[in-house]
Amino acid sequence: MSDAAQAHGHHGHHEPASFVGKYIFALDHKIIAVQFMLGGLFFLLVGGSMALLLRWQLANPFVPVPVIGTFLFPETGGYLRPDDYNIMFTMHGTIMVFFAITPLVIGMFGNFAIPLQIGARDMAMPKVNMLSFWFYILGGIILLVSLFLPGGASHSGWTAYPPLSGLVGSPDLGQTFWILGLTLNGVSSLMGAFNYISTVVMMRTKGLTAWRLPLTVWGLVFTSILNLLFVPVVAAALILLLVDRTFGSQFFGANGGSTPLLFQHLFWFFGHPEVYILILPVWGLISDLIAVFSRKPAFGYKATVCSMLAITAISGIVWGHHMYTAGISPTMGKVFMSLTMLVSIPSAIFFLNWLGTLWRGSIRYTTPMLFCLGVVLVFSLGGLTGIFNAAEMLDVFLHDTYFVVGHFHLTMAASVLLGAFAGIYFWYPKMFGRRMNETLGKIHFAISITTILYIFIMMMILGAHGMMRRLADNSNYAFLKGLQPQVANISWAVLVLACAQLIFVFNFLFSLKAGPKAGENPWEAATLEWTTPSPPPHGNFGPVLPEVYRGAHEYSVPGAANDWVPQSQSG
Ligand code: HEM
Numbered sequence: 001m002s003d004a005a006q007a008h009g010h011h012g013h014h015e016p017a018s019f020v021g022k023y024i025f026a027l028d029h030k031i032i033a034v035q036f037m038l039g040g041l042f043f044l045l046v047g048g049s050m051a052l053l054l055r056w057q058l059a060n061p062f063v064p065v066p067v068i069g070t071f072l073f074p075e076t077g078g079y080l081r082p083d084d085y086n087i088m089f090t091m092h093g094t095i096m097v098f099f100a101i102t103p104l105v106i107g108m109f110g111n112f113a114i115p116l117q118i119g120a121r122d123m124a125m126p127k128v129n130m131l132s133f134w135f136y137i138l139g140g141i142i143l144l145v146s147l148f149l150p151g152g153a154s155h156s157g158w159t160a161y162p163p164l165s166g167l168v169g170s171p172d173l174g175q176t177f178w179i180l181g182l183t184l185n186g187v188s189s190l191m192g193a194f195n196y197i198s199t200v201v202m203m204r205t206k207g208l209t210a211w212r213l214p215l216t217v218w219g220l221v222f223t224s225i226l227n228l229l230f231v232p233v234v235a236a237a238l239i240l241l242l243v244d245r246t247f248g249s250q251f252f253g254a255n256g257g258s259t260p261l262l263f264q265h266l267f268w269f270f271g272h273p274e275v276y277i278l279i280l281p282v283w284g285l286i287s288d289l290i291a292v293f294s295r296k297p298a299f300g301y302k303a304t305v306c307s308m309l310a311i312t313a314i315s316g317i318v319w320g321h322h323m324y325t326a327g328i329s330p331t332m333g334k335v336f337m338s339l340t341m342l343v344s345i346p347s348a349i350f351f352l353n354w355l356g357t358l359w360r361g362s363i364r365y366t367t368p369m370l371f372c373l374g375v376v377l378v379f380s381l382g383g384l385t386g387i388f389n390a391a392e393m394l395d396v397f398l399h400d401t402y403f404v405v406g407h408f409h410l411t412m413a414a415s416v417l418l419g420a421f422a423g424i425y426f427w428y429p430k431m432f433g434r435r436m437n438e439t440l441g442k443i444h445f446a447i448s449i450t451t452i453l454y455i456f457i458m459m460m461i462l463g464a465h466g467m468m469r470r471l472a473d474n475s476n477y478a479f480l481k482g483l484q485p486q487v488a489n490i491s492w493a494v495l496v497l498a499c500a501q502l503i504f505v506f507n508f509l510f511s512l513k514a515g516p517k518a519g520e521n522p523w524e525a526a527t528l529e530w531t532t533p534s535p536p537p538h539g540n541f542g543p544v545l546p547e548v549y550r551g552a553h554e555y556s557v558p559g560a561a562n563d564w565v566p567q568s569q570s571g
């Protein structure tokens with residue numbers, strides 16, 4: 001786009017007048033960001049309710065649950081049958097990963113932050129952006145519909161390993177819907193990814209060189225690269241699986257000389273990077289936010305970007321650590337174990353940089369900052385316990401126990417969720433022009449972090465005691481029966497955690513009308529979105545785009561309150 005065109009405020013599309021054009025088939029990245037946020041929160045509610053059902057069943061393996069149970073599963077006479085439990089954890093895992101967390105930290109963060117933080121008027125391809133949102137919704141609807149199919153939804157786990165996910169000519173429609181829903185979701189991610197990368201490459205404002213990009217933007221760029229590299233792999237695997245099931249081919253069947261193990265390789269070749277796809281936007285965001293709320297530039301900016309690059313590269317060569325017990329060669333196990341341990345290096349650099357930023361900062365414990373510190377705490381626990389899983393000889397015992405469930409919920413579920421909340425609390429004033437209530441935000445944080453730590457640490461302890469995952473009823477196993485009180489306690493904590501989310505919902509809705517007006521820059525942050533009114537106008541900035549000068553992360557922007565100087569300089 002030419003300078004002249006930008007100066008006139010033209011940027012590809014005009015603000016539509018109709019409701020449908022403005023809010024349904026929206027092209028404005030800020031509205032699409034809100035759409036992704038609402039979609040993600042809706043599916044968080046669905047996936048969270050499923051988690052409650054799972055925990056309800058686990059807390060009362062024998063007791064019938066008349067109301068909800070009979071409503072959802074009339075023929076069961078009350079509680080979740082084992083296969084309904086399978087459906088619930090499959091759908092919970094799938095929905096949470098692809099339909100709740102992904103849209104929050106990629107769809108919402110990416111859409112809201114990228115154009116505003118790079119001083120652009122919109123994404124490079126607004127129509128592709130709109131399509132990306134609607135492919136996501138279509139995939140989500142297909143998944144929800146599958147719950148009501150005669151045979152029920154998919155019950156093969158979020159990993160969909162064949163032959164569990166259906167043999168040749170399998171009649172089970174739920175799995176077919178699952179494959180379609182996920183493929184559409186993958187297409188949505190791909191459209192988002194190349195849009196984000198093109199936007200960052202093509203549309204940065206004057207002076208915003210690569211080394212001056214906010215770390216949030218860097219995180220989203222690396223996430224998009226991972227999406228572009230690995231989503232096609234899982235999409236191909238899913239389509240081959242579909243062909244196997246529908247037309248009787250043998251891509252993953254043992255009869256034709258292939259092996260079901262091939263699917264596991266393809267799935268985890270994508271599945272491991274998926275963890276970084278989800279966490280990198282959060283790492284980027286919290287690196288920026290910890291700096292904002294410590295009133296210092298981010299410590300080790302370039303080292304942080306290089307660590308992101310290293311993680312992006314290493315994440316593609318460690319997938320075998322999910323398959324130690326699947327019958328791969330022990331030599332490969334050693335190779336994957338060594339490669340996996342390498343991830344600790346860039347991760348440690350991240351942590352040291354966050355500590356460096358906090359060190360001697362004038363820390364402001366705002367709600368978004370608390371959620372950021374929560375991510376640091378929860379992810380460090382998840383990361384450290386990952387070392388046990390990575391060690392092949394330990395994993396032989398830990399595999400398929402609740403140790404794994406606790407570990408991956410800390411790394412992937414809880415930290416990304418806390419990061420998503422940090423983002424929402426931070427950008428809410430910019431999105432809606434009003435501030436959320438800080439006290440309610442802090443209560444929401446306090447209850448969430450304590451219950452999350454209790455729930456997932458307790459799961460790891462139970463796992464180390466032999467509690468198996470994907471098990472609807474542990475009372476069939478004498479050696480697990482003694483663990484039942486702890487299992488039930490976890491379920492109570494989950495109920496408390498769920499109730500605490502109502503505080504957030506109330507705060508969110510109430511502040512839309514009653515929150516104090518935000519002004520341009522309520523957090524006194526120095527990235528470009530805070531130099532324009534809240535909410536920003538269509539086209540984001542006035543007739544002239546902001547320019548960036550001075551060095552990198554300590555850059556100053558015209559008109560922004562900028563007391564973001566190193567502590568050592570101000571005495
Ligand atoms: C915070 C509240 C949550 C609770 C209480 C919870 C609870 C559970 C439970 C009980 C299971 C079944 C474990 C088993 O039987 O093996 C499970 C599985 C799973 N959860 Fe969550 N979960 C929560 C949030 C999340 C989030 C936010 C994500 C998304 C990243 C997530 C992703 C998964 C996955 C991928 C599985 C594995 C499903 C499978 O085995 O196929 N969970 N969760």
Ligand SMILES: [Cu+2]
Nearest residue numbers: 272319321322
């Ligand atoms: Cu992995």
